Amino acid sequence: MSYETDEEKVEAIKKWWKENGVSVMAGVLIGFGAIYGWRFWGEYRENVAAQASSTFEQVLNNATANQTDAVVQQADVLKDEFGSTPYATLGSLVAAKALYQSGKTAEAIAALQETIKQAPDPALASIAALRLARIQVAEGQLDEATATIAAHDKSTAFAGEFAAVRGDIAAARGDHAAARVAYEQAIEKGSGLSQLLRLKLDNLPSAG
């Protein structure tokens, strides 16, 4: 298209604006809205996370002071009000310990299962699964423990710990040879309880 005079151009621009002005304005508004909305959303999430973090610090403090009721209560707050943050999972991890130590084993198991399901990182799921399996062994639920291990013994980093629990299961079933193999594996791959493992290993009846 070509225009003869400037007036014609102005006319054309005006016409174009009449047709498209609303969409352009709407577009600009939506754009700015999106930018500010995103920022607001980010700030809001940071705020929520910070609040959850504060609550979680209280959970940790209460756990150190052995205040089981307070720990469980605050862990519930984390779950109900801050379910979108990772602190909900960390809270149930800590609550599981408090519950187990105060004798509420079934609830501790439930808290650990919850942690495994919600874990924001596979490493946290492995850690929770390991604890779950150890409680199950202590409670004599050997089949459940075996199933837990089978489902979660995947990372080489935790292989030593899981091998140790496998040894405990074998020992509890009276399979000393398998227990010996598992304990030796656990010590070799590194376990936090290798000191206890060595004692257990030495105490196994002879292979013969």
Add this chain to the structure above:
Amino acid sequence: MLQTIRDRAQGWIAWAIVALISIPFALWGIQSYLGVGGEPIAAKVNGVEIPARDLDRRVQQAGIELRERLGAAYDPALFEAAQLRSEVLDDMIREILLLDVTRRLGLRVSDQEIQIQILSEPAFQRDGRFDRESYERLLQLQGLTPVMFEAQLRQQMTGTQLIRAVAASEFATREELAQYQRLAEQKRELAYARFPVADFKTDAPPDEAAITAYYEANPARFQTPEQVKLAYLVLDASALASKAEIPDEELRQSYDADQTRFSQPERRQVRHLLLTVPEDADDAAANQVLADITAIRERLVAGESFEELAKTQSKDPGSAAKGGDLGIIDKGVMVPAFEQAAFALPVGEISEPVRTRFGYHLIEVTEIVPAQIKPFDEVREQLRAELAKQRSDAQFYELAERLSTIIYESPDSLEPAAQALGLTIQQSDWISREGGEGILSQPKVTAAAFSDEVMTQGSNSDLIEPERDQLQAVVLRVIDHRAASVRPLAEVRDEIQAELSEQSARTAAVAAAESAAAKLRDGADWSVVLESIKPEEPGLVDRYAATVPAPVRDTAFRLPSPVDGGASIGTAVLENGDAVVVRLTKVQDGEIKPADSGQIAPEASMLSQLMGRQLYTEMLRDMEGRAKIERQSIRAEVDL
């Protein structure tokens, strides 16, 4: 003409040109966003780069720390630069990883917690309270602004939050605790019989073939290291000091010139009575205390005993019991207001109430020790030592300078230097790189002795100062050298024979013990098998019993539990070579202590701590396994 340009500029060619020109403008500087062609990086962790520059800085820091920790023992050659570098890089990767994970998880430490952390940091406190000035000054020293520091702290605290969540939520199950208590405290009833190695020594003639074979099989054992004999000169400031003679007049002069050092300013024995005014007290409360103390002062002036009143009224816990006595005080010890009053009072007069930050004091001076000057005779020896040291230090530097010049000018002998400076040339025995005695044990000295210049080319060493703070200097040259060698068979024959006969005696002792053990396992009687050997019977012992040799304990605690009335038999070898038969007759598990309600057994906390710590490292390792980590090949050259 402009019109022509305007007309032509409408076509598509013009647009194409504009588009071409706009490309470089639009993309200018984009490399700094994309990181293309930027500075070299050492590694990349999940897309986060570790700049090589940061790594260099950390490696340098680590090197400095090592040097500080090891002091004189630090030898850069011992620390593979490349190894140190890769260790530091591993640390950094783990840090970045933890940071990345916490960010990805969405962990966030609240401002409030950061504030609490900063407020409670002792380094930022003065008089037990947070001090904004110290805080900012300390940060400035590290080149940080509060905003930067708080961001750093936030990262750090977020990382530790995850660690704490994992470590603090660890526990020991009741079964694990019970097992630990049962096993760690387990006791075993044992007896053991010794087969002394000495009983198995034979007088059999030495087996020459075996000796030769042993000599040939173990050349490393008969190696002597490379050794040198040294001639050396030692210049020692302390030896110079003992020689220095200083006439009395000079001492006198120094004494006169430095009177203030030997004078003792006036001191006073003081007692006081204190009524405290709390820091947050208002004027009315302070005035009340002032009124009280004025009343006490009137009682004192009226003749009541200071001692008695201080005992009953003074609120200064340190001095009240002693009747307010503060002993003899120097200037500059007390708070200014107190000192001013105390050093202005005549003896025996009660001061007006004096206000300090503690409260109101009444002060009385009980004795004035006048200023004194120590007489010359008393300080003469001290002065002499000081002057001698000053002089010998100066002399040392001067002589060291001359020594260094002379040895440089005549690098083939120590004689000229010894003559010029009046030093004696000393000679060492053979020494290896391990070093000799005294000053020859210093690593710098041995390093010089075995250096290419000194050992191979035979010139004088440079002037060596073995320890920086001691004014000592050494120059040495090698007068004899012998290369590493293997001692001849004739020289070591007896040594080998002794070794071989000991070995065969040990084997025989173990064989005897094994065969006795086999018979015992077959049901033979203990007393029949052992014949004349009298077993030792420590009875029921725990894992750590000091009465039983460690190898015996280890064997006994590994033997399978015996069936009722029976015994488990094992063997062990003691450190001195004696073989031992061990008999285990009973295993008694440790007592399981029921936990007090609400209390965690100490063993349980120990186990859970061990476990928690290990789990945390395993968690990091797991994350490392899943992360995308690219290491650039490590450059070995690094400036330590």
